[in-house]
Amino acid sequence: MNKIFVFLMAIANFILMSTLFQQFRVYGVLANLCIVFSIIFAILFSEQHGYIFAIVSGLLQDTFLGKVLFVNTIIYIILIYVTVRIEKIMFKGNDLTPIFLISMATIAYHLIFFVFMFLLQSTIPIHQLLMHVIIEVILNSVIGLFIYRVVFKNVFGYKLGDYNA
Amino acid sequence: MTRMNERLKKIIIIVVGLLMILLMAISFGGRERITAVESQLGSFIAPVQRFFSQIGNFMDEKTEPIINVLNYKSLNESLAKENEMLKAQVVSLTMAQKDFEELNDLKQSLHYVERSDQDNYISCSVIAKDIGNWFNMFTIDAGTEQGVTKNSTVINGNGLVGLVYEVGSNWSKVISIIDHKSSVGFEMLRVTDDYDGILSGTTNYELVGELYDTQANVHVNDYIVTSGLGMYPKGILIGQIYELVDDRDLFLKQIKVKPAVDFKKLNKVMVIPYDEYEEEITTYLP
Structure with missing residues (x-):
């Protein structure tokens, strides 16, 4: 896939998430499509595609809606770096791969965010946040699986889990 | 070759990471001025965002009556009850208004210096x-060009919304009062006894406050307003107390407050510019 297209998609994703998708909050929680898309791109296209999406959406998020500069950007970069190294030893043609990677990434995102906010003395008590994290993990994995299946079919030419292909 | 690449990648990520952490620490707490790049970027993106949020609001407006159709009966009843209460209040307030006007006349005859109203x-x-899902920040479509400054107060028709955190050329970042780290000085909306305290946000769209006076006589359903201590001007409605917690260990009286503003449906807001040098005491009440 063309990298300029990934760049534009990241901007479109940010704009839609901050405006239109706000109407689709589940119990006050919004799925983080930045994590979902950047990880799927990193798995199915290349590491660079993942980084482009992660950095662009991270920078936009930090500039316009962040309390602190670069905090989301750096977390997304770390997530992609680790994901790509784990994904090398995993089998791509399985439903569990995206679910595992995306849910782990979402949990890791919140853990790292907590550490940063702890250092900046701006943390939220973890018990207040637990429900948010659980709902977000479920949302991200479900949406992630759906997108993964669509992208997988486009890249490899056969459906995910279709072993006769 | 690949090994070198791998090592190079690792070094780049560590260096960039450290640099970002440094900038993070510097930018924490909101900067006085943001860079021109950010400001310009905002000018490009803001119109698109405005367009899409209008679509979102339109959708929300159209679907809301369908979703809430079952709640309307109870809503109607509670409004009718409130209406009766308000009617009773109007009578007593009219009396108070008369007294107030008499006092004003007296004030003029004594050449009392008038405090300027915020307009x-x-x-x-x-x-x-x-x-x-960590913070409650949002972006508004007014910036330095419209006269917004850092630490300006943001309100809407119902009450206090938040504080301006960073300002761009025609957009600004706002941090709402329900954000965990924001704190608001409040007092009771009452004529006789003035109890002060500090409110802070939680993640669940509610506010928790502490009263300075442990013997304070407060009740559920009391309204609270800003006290004028801190950044916010005096007399802006914050919300209504819905629970009292008596913490005997800390010798503090805690109150839980339901904000007057519905933060889930926030479209139009107003900004009161913050002026550091002219600490005006305002008498605004929405």
Whole structure:
């Protein structure tokens, strides 16, 4: 896939998430499509595609809606770096791969965010946040699986889990 | 070759990471001025965001009556009850108003210095809301060009919304009062006894406050307003107390407050510019 297209998609994703998708909050929680898309791109296209999406959406998020500069950007970069190294030893043609990677990434995102906010003395008590994290993990994995299946079919030419292909 | 690449990648990520952490620490707490790049970027993206949030609001407006159709009966009843109460209040307030006018006449005859009223509101709309689940920040479509300054107070028709955190050329970041780290000085909306305290946000769209006076006589359903201590001007409605917690260990009286503003449906807001040098005491009440 063309990298300029990934760049534009990241901007479109940010704009839609901050405006239109706000109407689709589940119990006050919004799925983080930045994590979902950047990880799927990193798995199915290349590491660079993942980084482009992660950095662009991270920078936009930090500039316009962040309390602190670069905090989301750096977390997304770390997530992609680790994901790509784990994904090398995993089998791509399985439903569990995206679910595992995306849910782990979402949990890791919140853990790292907590550490940063702890250092900046701006943390939220973890018990207040637990429900948010659980709902977000479920949302991200479900949406992630759906997108993964669509992208997988486009890249490899056969459906995910279709072993006769 | 690949090994070298791998090592190079690792070094780049560590260096960039450290640099970002440094900048993070510097930018924490909101900067006085943001860079021109950010400001310009905002000018490009803001119109698009405004367009899409208008679509979102339109959709929300159209679907809401369908979703809430079952709640309307109870809502109607509670409104009718409130109406009766308000009618009773109007009578007593009219009496008070008469007294007040008499006092005003007296004031004029004594050449008392009048405090200036705040009238330079900037009205604008919310164009983007936070996409993470940690904070409650949003972007509005007014910036330095419209006269917004850092630490300006943001209100809407119902009451206090938040504080301006960073300002761009025609957009600004706002941090709402329900955000965990924000704190608001409050007092009771009452004529006789003045109890002060500090409110802070939680993640669940509610506010928790502490009263300075442990013997304070407060009740559920009392209204609270800003006290004028801190950044916010005096006399802006914050919300209504819905629970009292008596913490005997800390010798503190805690109150839980339901904000007057519905933070889930926030479209139009007004900004009261913050002036560091002219600490005006205002008498605004929405």
